[in-house]
Amino acid sequence: MPDTENNTTTDESAAPAPLPSAPSPTAPPVPVASSHPEKWGRVDADGTVFVKTADGDRAIGSWQAGEPAEGLAHYARRFDDVRTEVELLEARLKAGSGDPKHSLTSAKHIKESLTDAALVGDLEALQARVDHVMGRAQEAVESVKHARDEARQAATGRKQELVEEVEQIAESSTQWKAAGDRLRTILDEWKTIKGVDRKTDDALWKRFSKARDTFNRRRGSHFADLDRQRATAKERKQELVRQAEELSDSDDWGGTAAAYRDLMTEWKAAGRAPKEADDSLWQQFRAAQDKFFSRRSSVFDERDAELVENGKAKEALLAEAEKINPAGDLDAARAQLHRIQERWEVIGKVPRDRIRELEGRLRSIEEKVRQAADAQWRRTDPEAEARAAQFRERVEQFEAQAAKARAAGDKRRAEQAEAQAAQWREWLAAAENAVASR
The missing domain is CATH 1.20.1270 (Substrate Binding Domain Of Dnak; Chain:A; Domain 2)
Incomplete structure (x- = not known):
């Protein structure tokens, strides 16, 4: 509709500053009307303002407040405001922000208003831009609907x-x-x-x-069902405990040991009783077994005089072996240890309760000789000095880098180089210690 303006100050201050447009490659460009308003409109001598359209000039208002150029600039700024609004809608659609349905409604409203809008600018291009935004908004609406359905x-x-x-x-x-x-x-x-x-x-x-x-x-x-099964298992295990306790005083070592193995098989087949009862019954069963096997072990120990003598012989052999000094003649120490190991095997078994003790002492002697051999190898390692020299060179390199960085005022690189120098310095100290301990 034609518009009459007597003062443009209020409209100019209310108009938002145009935002940079970001049209898609397929969006039609829309010129900034305020830069060349005379290209898109004119003001007659009587103050009537016209906008140029494809169908000819259309009167949009009257300007009596100043120079005709000011009037054209005023209506051109209105055009730029609408163009900016269209661009904002398009930017929101591109960014995926806001409700595309709302953007579509806004674009339709703008399109409808362009028919008699009091604007000076390229209305045909703006119309095409609005159509483009409406198309994108419709696509976004369909996309949202599709995403919601999915x-x-x-x-x-x-x-x-x-x-x-x-x-x-x-x-x-x-x-x-x-x-x-x-x-x-x-x-x-x-x-x-x-x-x-x-x-x-x-x-x-x-x-x-x-x-x-x-x-x-x-x-x-x-x-x-499990509770019923456990109750039955409890009764069966109570009976097995009673039988195990009766056998604990038997002197029939072979037959009773076999009987205990059978009882153990039955125990496993009986299933689990309630946990507290199962644990208690198991302790009773094991106590009866331990009593019998402890008695049998005592008797067997008395019979195993040969094993006892073997133990004494191995003790004497250990006393001889503990005198080996690998710090002197390592080859002689190794030969002596080898002879002792051969004699150790010839002696044979010892009482069961002494196996760990005696074997452990022999292992300690073997370990001492092995460590001496390892130390000798390390002392003669030709790569030790080379490693120390390599570490020393890396320390000097990183210290030089740190000094150069500090001189250049690069604190961050200087600290990094110093940290790396410190790490290599630790490795250097370890390498030098290894060389020095030869």
Whole structure:
């Protein structure tokens, strides 16, 4: 509609500053009207303002407040304001911010207003730009709708998967603890899944709840049966304890040992009793076994005089071996140790309760000789000095880099070089110590 302006101050101060436009490659360019308003409109001698269109000049208002150029500039700034609004809509669509449906509505409103808008500028190009924005907004609306539909389908599909998993657990799983933990995890995930329509969600939840109840009934029945089995196992194990205690005073060493092996087989076959009772009965059973085998060991120890003598012979051999001094003649020490090891094997077995002690002492002597050999090898290692020299060179390199960086005022690089020099200095000290200890 034609517009009459007597003062442009208020309109100019209210008009937002144009933002840089960011049209897509396919968007038609729209000139900034305020830079050349005379290209797009004119003001007649009577003050009537016209805008140039494809259908000819159209009167849009009257300007009586000043020079005609000021009038054209005023209506051109109005054009630039609308252009900026269109560009802002397009920028939001590109950035994916805001509601594309709202952007589409705004673009339609702008398009409708252009028919009789009091603007001076390239209305045809602006119209094409609005059409372009409307097209992009429509695409964005469809995209949002499609994404929402896909999200709903994905949420429904995921809940369907969870229901099927719960149903499978309910019908077949016997890993009661793991299955119970998994059901709780599934329920936690279920609560986070949104967007499923109410009818479908209710139907899936009914299946979920029914399957969970089925699992709980099966688990309850299983543990009820388990309690009955454990009660039976308790009675059987009490009987086995009684038999084991009767055998504990037997002097029939071979036959009773075999009987205890049979009792142990029966014990394992009896299954588990309630935990507290099972632990107590096992302690009683083991105590009866230990009593018998301890008595048998005592008798066997008395009979094993030969093993005792073997132990004494090995003690004497150890006393000889402990005098070996590998710090002197290492080759002689090795030869002496080898002869002692051969004699050790010839002596044979010792009492069971002395095996660890005697073997441990021999191992200690062998370790001493081995360490002496390792030390000799390290002392003669030709690479030790070379490593020390290499580490020393790296320290000097990094110290030089640090000094150069500090001279250049580069504190960060200087600190980095100093830290690296410190690390290589530690390695150098270790290498020099190894060389010095030869």
